[in-house]
Amino acid sequence: MIRLENVTKSYQKGVNAVDRLSLLVPPGKIVGFLGPNGAGKTTTIKMITGILEPDEGQIEVGGHDIVKDALAAKRGFGYVPDNPDVFLRLKGVEYLDFIAAIYHVPEAEKKERILDLAGKLEILDALSNKIQSYSHGMRQKLVLIASLLHRPAVWILDEPLTGLDPKSSFLLKEMMRSHADAGGTIFFSTHVLDVAEKICDVVAVIQKGRLLFYGELEQLRQKARERGAKDGANGGAGTAAAAEDSSLERIFLEMTEEL
Numbered sequence: 001m002i003r004l005e006n007v008t009k010s011y012q013k014g015v016n017a018v019d020r021l022s023l024l025v026p027p028g029k030i031v032g033f034l035g036p037n038g039a040g041k042t043t044t045i046k047m048i049t050g051i052l053e054p055d056e057g058q059i060e061v062g063g064h065d066i067v068k069d070a071l072a073a074k075r076g077f078g079y080v081p082d083n084p085d086v087f088l089r090l091k092g093v094e095y096l097d098f099i100a101a102i103y104h105v106p107e108a109e110k111k112e113r114i115l116d117l118a119g120k121l122e123i124l125d126a127l128s129n130k131i132q133s134y135s136h137g138m139r140q141k142l143v144l145i146a147s148l149l150h151r152p153a154v155w156i157l158d159e160p161l162t163g164l165d166p167k168s169s170f171l172l173k174e175m176m177r178s179h180a181d182a183g184g185t186i187f188f189s190t191h192v193l194d195v196a197e198k199i200c201d202v203v204a205v206i207q208k209g210r211l212l213f214y215g216e217l218e219q220l221r222q223k224a225r226e227r228g229a230k231d232g233a234n235g236g237a238g239t240a241a242a243a244e245d246s247s248l249e250r251i252f253l254e255m256t257e258e259l
Helices: 039-046 070-075 092-102 107-120 136-148 166-181 193-199 218-233 238-245 247-256
Strands: 002-012 014-025 028-033 056-061 077-080 154-158 184-187 203-206 208-215
Touching: 002 039, 002 077, 002 092, 014 039, 014 208, 028 039, 028 166, 028 193, 039 092, 039 154, 039 184, 056 070, 056 208, 077 092, 077 136, 092 107, 092 136, 107 136, 136 154, 136 166, 154 166, 166 193, 193 247, 203 218, 203 247, 208 218, 208 247
Parallel strands: 028 184, 028 203, 077 154, 154 184
Antiparallel strands: 002 014, 002 056, 203 208
């Protein structure tokens, strides 16, 4: 579980990148975090993972406060950042050994997990090479593997599909579904709205640091239909068209462009 309560972060006086954001991400669900560039998605994720500290508010991951009880909170989640360029001078296997050591993963379990995940993602043969020789997609696969070595209950992913080939994208979506079905928590940001529409149980839409919507996709569509009917009655066409289309992409564009 992830809980945010009245979380605010500002990079310059008077401008909040994240503005009093409250959000509850339950176990057993895939929650998509949607918003245009600059909406505050990555800032929010960096606060959840402890990379940034909120100016105000409280964040809990797995029941632990990310500021007051950072180590306990961090032990319980796996994180895939938006940039996979990590420890480029290490070999892939050295990086995975390093991550496994941080999380105190037993040797036998570490080997089993690496063989399994690297085999599925088809980078097993590349683990003896330095990460700087990897393509972007291979680096993305490596950080995905690293995020799962300690079998975290909470999986946090920032644009995880970027750079992945179709087969690996499909596998990642299957892994996310399996993790949620087993009672795990999935929170991921994405710009690929058709993917969010297909795999998310719940979506959170953020714009200018504020939460516009949080709920199931059908609830979002119903909200768009209601607003469309009202807009149509007032002679408007934009929101009415969104309600008629009912795709997440159309609804998202109409919703975020209104602010």
